[in-house]
Amino acid sequence: xxxxxxxxxxxxxxxxxxxxxxxxxxxxxxxxxxxxxxxxxxxxxxxxxxxxxxxxxxxxxxxxxxxxxxxxxxxxxxxxxxxxxxxxxxxxxxxxxxxxxxxxxxxxxxxxxxxxxxxxxxxxxxxxxxxxxxxxxxxxxxxxxxxxxxxxxxxxxxxxxxxxxxxxxx
Numbered sequence: 001x002x003x004x005x006x007x008x009x010x011x012x013x014x015x016x017x018x019x020x021x022x023x024x025x026x027x028x029x030x031x032x033x034x035x036x037x038x039x040x041x042x043x044x045x046x047x048x049x050x051x052x053x054x055x056x057x058x059x060x061x062x063x064x065x066x067x068x069x070x071x072x073x074x075x076x077x078x079x080x081x082x083x084x085x086x087x088x089x090x091x092x093x094x095x096x097x098x099x100x101x102x103x104x105x106x107x108x109x110x111x112x113x114x115x116x117x118x119x120x121x122x123x124x125x126x127x128x129x130x131x132x133x134x135x136x137x138x139x140x141x142x143x144x145x146x147x148x149x150x151x152x153x154x155x156x157x158x159x160x161x162x163x164x165x166x167x168x169x170x
Contacts, residue, residue: 033058036067043075045087052088056095063095065104073108080112080119082128089129090115093136100140110139 036057037050057070077090090111097107114135118128 030058032061032067036061036070039067039071040074040078043071043078045074045078046083049078049083049087052084053091056091060095060098060104063098063104065098069104069108073104073112076108076112077115080115082115086115086125086128090132093129093132097136097139101143102139110135 033054037054040050041047053074057074060070061067073094074087074091077087082090094107094111097110098104102110111132114132115128118124118131121131123131
């Protein structure tokens with residue numbers, strides 16, 4: 001009976017501890033997000049745009065992106081003249097890329113380069129967003145192929161090692 005009570009108390013303590021850690025992490029992200037939003041507004045991003053991109057910014061921070069990485073990327077996009085829907089969709093694309101395993105700085109660079117090329121081609125609005133989306137999808141395909149090839153390679157090596165051990169040449 002005492003063992004059951006001890007296990008119950010231990011279980012409750014672990015649940016309370018985990019809930020506290022989870023809440024502390026959420027508060028940390030929220031505090032950092034507030035600072036990031038303020039920094040973006042100070043760097044020229046409108047309050048409306050900052051509010052519109054708050055969700056993807058928070059998601060990227062939860063995926064490990066730092067406030068500095070995000071500030072640099074978003075400020076760069078805004079510095080190119082992206083605002084409103086163009087900025088929101090570019091930040092969404094960046095978030096999607098990070099969610100698929102790209103490093104935040106690399107995701108920011110790719111989205112910035114795609115937006116810059118689109119701007120140089122005279123694209124704006126949906127056409128610009130489509131160009132950024134196209135670049136992100138291409139990068140995701142490349143990442144997927146690299147991941148698939150990396151899984152396949154050990155099997156090929158095993159086959160070659162097995163052939164050599166049986167006396168065959170590579």
